[in-house]
Amino acid sequence: MKTLNEPISMIVWENKYRYQCGGKIVDQSVEDTWRRVARAMAGVERKPERREWQRQFYRILENFHFLPGGRILAGAGTRHKVTLFNCFVMNIASDSLTGIFDALEEGALTLQQGGGVGYDFSVLRPFGDTVKKTGIQASGPVSFMRIWDAMCGVLLSTGTRRGAMMGVLRCDHPDIEAFITAKEDPRELRHFNVSVMVSDDFMAAVKNDAEWQLVFPVETEGEAGRVVFRQWGSAPGPVPCRIYRTLRARDLWEKIIRSAYEYAEPGVLFSDTINRMNNLWYCERIAATNPCGEIPLPPYGACDLGAVNLTQFVTAPFSAGAAINWNALEETVRVATRFLDNVIEVSRYPLRAQRQQAFATRRIGLGVTGLADMLIMMGIRYGSPESLAFARDVMKRVADATWQTSIELAHEKGVFPAYARSYLQGRFVQSLDASLRAGLDKFGVRNSHHNTIAPTGTISLLANNVSNGIEPVFRAEYIRHMRMRKGDAVSFRVQDYAYYLWRSNHPETDSLPPGWMDTDTLPPAAHLQVQAAVQPHIDNAISKTINIPRHFPFEQLIDVYSQAYALGLKGCTVFRPNPVTGSVIEVPEEHCCQYDGENALQK
Incomplete structure (x- = not known):
């Protein structure tokens, strides 16, 4: 996955993340972007260790194993006076x-610097x-x-x-x-x-x-x-x-x-x-909360975001032997946790109060993206009981590795300044495994908060259009609208990453992969169940949108928010195409279809 396969991936890189300064192009390739970011993040480590951490940071970036937040990719290691917090x-x-x-x-000063x-x-x-x-x-x-x-x-x-x-x-x-x-x-x-x-x-x-x-x-x-x-x-x-x-x-x-x-x-x-x-x-x-709802924050609190790209840890995809390389996944999480902790030192802050709040709590938001594509590659239908158990297991492993790394960082670099023994009595902390609670009791923790699920829209496009966050796949092929550097809007016909991979490996067939599921056939209850499956392992929150077709009946939606509350979720959002809001992604006319909720998960 080193190359930018989709034309839109290259366009995203050129318009959003490629470093240009004074009309001069500095990043000649996407590898230059990764080198720039890795070097900046390693710069806060102890001198003898900087080269090794730069190598480690580059390693998780180069294959799209880890996708830092867009502000980090665009601003780290540049001369631009911008914040690295989304x-x-x-x-x-x-x-x-x-x-x-x-x-x-x-607010104007913060928006001016990209936050x-x-x-x-x-x-x-x-x-x-x-x-x-x-x-x-x-x-x-x-x-x-x-x-x-x-x-x-x-x-x-x-x-x-x-x-x-x-x-x-x-x-x-x-x-x-x-x-x-x-x-x-x-x-x-x-x-x-x-x-x-x-x-x-x-x-x-x-x-x-x-x-x-x-x-x-x-x-x-x-x-x-x-x-x-x-x-x-x-x-x-x-x-x-x-x-x-x-x-x-x-x-x-x-x-x-x-x-x-x-x-x-x-x-x-x-x-x-x-x-x-x-x-x-x-x-x-x-x-x-922040604009997409994945980070509830106090005044002047900040989002320090990144996502692990789950599609890159599937071995033998679309086969009976499809599996997850758990060791590689957990090692990437450990390095990414340290990376995000370093962002707090590297970033500029539009306001002094924002800097004080970030350093006092050292919140990070490490999440995942590509869950739906991972499920497809594993032959598991999104929303099925098997998918819920799988999503729960993935998020627990990511969260446990994040917390363990943060405990080790506290031992190495110190706890976040607002840490107190009362922290150990928090409801979420009390839900952690006994081994993690023992580590917290002994060493404290480097970061007050650790995991989230962010929308990851643009960075997922950069990674060859993997499915966003924990969202289901929208369609196999669809129209994506994107704003260019100069403000003009351009539309692309794009393919989902798992679908692209399937077609590349099976050029003789026009069929969809056996585990295929998209938003056209997915009932709202399945959206909520997936969100509820991962929420117990996320100490921030989840940005999750229940996409429903235009023809979806209102009567079936009326209890969705109540169900979200009953499931212990922190928020809920619904999107139905409408003429007022418009849509960033659209179905080509020939693929438009009616919603059939009764047999959705069996299709």
């Missing part, structure tokens, strides 16, 4: 013009509320999101990397209904993903068909109106909140799902699950 969660310090526009400036941004807009008072100091009525969170959206559009027009932003609003904020429907207008918030932060109490109200109160913090408990106490933002405990109005929880829930069905947004984040399972439960409260 995304950050930012902070709106106060519900005031000063707090809002300070946050806007920080996406996520915000909890729940701190902003609802539309129509009176601002006491001025007597002016507040315009609400959605109105201020438009300012962020315009800022992002301006930066994009100046040639900055396409900005990604996440806007989050609590399910009990008085403007939640306006937030849910904001992107129905094709002109609104085009640079934002949006998600509703849902609580355990809300899910209980949905289950019990109860009323739901929309509230907002009051400045003093003596303010007029009924008051309840709710945890809000980063506050350490419940704060007094005024009740603005009450509605039926199921009506609000259905509005969220209807909007997701029609417009692919909002997604849903389960706040209590996120905070309950947070390794740093003892020192932080999380209210937002």
Whole structure:
């Protein structure tokens, strides 16, 4: 897999990751890109060991065994003043013009250096509320999101990397209904993903068909109106909140799902699950995520991402003797863990607060990509009981190797500064094997968080179009739209990697591989089951989209988010093709077909 087989792979490298400086092409080949990145990451090691670690880092890069996040590939070892972190969660310090526009400036500086941004807009008072100091009525969170959206559009027009932003609003904020429907207008918030932060109490109200109160913090408990106490933002405990109005929880829930069905947004984040399972439960409260949802983060927290390409560890693919080279996989994970830990030292940071947060916690997000292609190469159908057991085993082995390496790094280089003995009592940490917990007890750990599942869209394209993250294969062949360096959009007809490999080895047949499964025949429940199979081994979160055909019935979707919550997932997103959102990938007209859920897994 050393070569870039697909034309789009070469285009991705040239437009996204090939180093050019002052009009001069520095990376003459993709091997030069790997050398540049490996050299930069090895530069923080002790001098006598740098050459060996450069060799090790290059080794896992050269065959696409390990795919670092796009910002790392594009920026490491260059003279560009960019961050190597894909995304950050930012902070709106106060519900005031000063707090809002300070946050806007920080977001602009971060986007300018290549980092996406996520915000909890729940701190902003609802539309129509009176601002006491001025007597002016507040315009609400959605109105201020438009300012962020315009800022992002301006930066994009100046040639900055396409900005990604996440806007989050609590399910009990008085403007939640306006937030849910904001992107129905094709002109609104085009640079934002949006998600509703849902609580355990809300899910209980949905289950019990109860009323739901929309509230907002009051400045003093003596303010007029009924008051309840709710945890809000980063506050350490419940704060007094005024009740603005009450509605039926199921009506609000259905509005969220209807909007997701029609417009692919909002997604849903389960706040209590996120905070309950947070390794740093003892020192932080999380209210937002990065733009794709795979890393829940505190204010100024950052995503340090990379993925192990599972397709490169299958031996004798498509045969009865197909197997996984577990030793090679686990060794790649160990080297990749050290690589990502080094990114924290190598990276630039747009803001001092981001640097302080990254060094205090040393979060990393090592994930996998190519799971669906791996299953196909093994002759296992995605979504089948066998695939769930296999995915669970793969993720556990990756996670265990990551944690073990982080423990060894703590012994070698020291624990992350925010580490405390309370860390050992975290729910996720308590779920680890006894041998890992013994190592934690003795040496501590280098990184507060370790594993995630990121979208890996562009880096998977670079690796000859392997399936993204833990997503199923979209189609054997499809149309992919991509934005070029100068901003123009180009469309490619591409082949899935496993399909390409199958056809290369079986040129005499037009059939699909025996283990083939794609999104056209996969019911939503199978998406959720795969996500649920790997979640227990992931201490960050999972970016996973349930792709459904245009003709999929709404009635079959209505319980999907509730099932996601019941399965202990941290979030859920659905995408159905629609004229407002458009699509990055499309089926050629001759391959369009109807959804048949009844016999999906048997096809």
